[in-house]
Amino acid sequence: MKKHYYSYNQYLRKTFGVRVHRLSLDAGFNCPNLDGKLSSQGCAFCNNKAFSRYTESKRKPIKQQIAESIQFARQRYKAKKFIAYFQSFTNTYADIQTLEKKYNQIKGFENIVGISVSTRPDCINKDKLDLLDKFSKDYKVYIEYGLQSVHDKTLEKINRKHNFKAFKDALELTKRYENIHPAAHIILGLPGESKQDMLETASTLAQMPLWGLKIHCLHLVKDTTLAKQYKKGQIQLLSKSQYLDILIDFLKLIPKNLVILRLVSDANPSQLIAPKWLNQKSKVLQELDKKLEKQDIWQGELVG
Ligand code: SF4
Numbered sequence: 001m002k003k004h005y006y007s008y009n010q011y012l013r014k015t016f017g018v019r020v021h022r023l024s025l026d027a028g029f030n031c032p033n034l035d036g037k038l039s040s041q042g043c044a045f046c047n048n049k050a051f052s053r054y055t056e057s058k059r060k061p062i063k064q065q066i067a068e069s070i071q072f073a074r075q076r077y078k079a080k081k082f083i084a085y086f087q088s089f090t091n092t093y094a095d096i097q098t099l100e101k102k103y104n105q106i107k108g109f110e111n112i113v114g115i116s117v118s119t120r121p122d123c124i125n126k127d128k129l130d131l132l133d134k135f136s137k138d139y140k141v142y143i144e145y146g147l148q149s150v151h152d153k154t155l156e157k158i159n160r161k162h163n164f165k166a167f168k169d170a171l172e173l174t175k176r177y178e179n180i181h182p183a184a185h186i187i188l189g190l191p192g193e194s195k196q197d198m199l200e201t202a203s204t205l206a207q208m209p210l211w212g213l214k215i216h217c218l219h220l221v222k223d224t225t226l227a228k229q230y231k232k233g234q235i236q237l238l239s240k241s242q243y244l245d246i247l248i249d250f251l252k253l254i255p256k257n258l259v260i261l262r263l264v265s266d267a268n269p270s271q272l273i274a275p276k277w278l279n280q281k282s283k284v285l286q287e288l289d290k291k292l293e294k295q296d297i298w299q300g301e302l303v304g
Helices: 008-016 062-077 096-106 126-135 152-157 164-174 195-205 225-231 240-252 281-295
Strands: 020-025 081-086 112-119 140-148 180-188 212-217 259-262 272-274
Touching (some): 008 259, 062 081, 062 096, 081 096, 096 112, 126 180, 140 164, 140 212, 180 240, 195 240, 225 272
Parallel strands (some): 020 081, 140 180
16 A cells, blocks of 8 residues: 655655664753753653663663664664664753764764754754764764644643744754754644644644654653643543544645654553553554545645
8 A cells, every 4th residue: 555645664765775774872961951951840741761761870882772773673674774863852962072972973883874863943053053964974864853833832831941933943044954854843632732733733834944744642651740630630632533633634734745754653661651552553553544545635735
């Protein structure tokens, strides 16, 4: 069945011609929304332990993480090439020398073909982009900005501690670098957002200079502000069918050439509180594919 959206796997195949796997790295960065610079509470949905494989005391050196992950992905996924993905916390939140030292750890692994850096839009500047741009001589370079919603009222509610303008500014700066591919992270189902609000996020982002989008359904992990609110009955989560319904309309509104990095997130089962359907990722994606096929809906079909 032909995919009705431009999946990340399709992009990787088209770009590199072989099976490529992203190596998720925890390079020991912090986050200004956790270390007290902006706040010490973090975003209301964030418990970095839930998506990081390495706790503070057990964090392995970056080169060791890379070597072990390559070995694992070769055996498990038959991957041939790799993208080093600086994923945990805020991966541009340090001085240039520290960033360079950490990013340089990927050098010397001959099958690494790309570097991807996940960060906050308020933690980027020209010097940091210049540094990433230097990597584009030898690697494909990607930057992922956590945004979650284009609505400032929502960003405030979830304690992001930056507004939509910060994202627009980051993207304006990034677009000067033709070899840096920018993506945004979006969450559907955030507290207080209607379907209309979420679709406004889609149509707003459709106008922006983005290469990719990572879309998640709001899920709750232990020890987060939203998990506490959920237990008190103060917030509701989307059901699987509500999520798929919104997602389908969302996909119609975003350009065909935007790479969809993810549509259903992974959560560590020992940390996940709800919704439990999240951990049936492949079933959910199959269900989405069937709905798109049956209704003959395609990514970008409403983009003029
Ligand atoms: S910016 Fe990222 S790492 Fe920092 S608190 Fe928010 S989700 Fe967590």
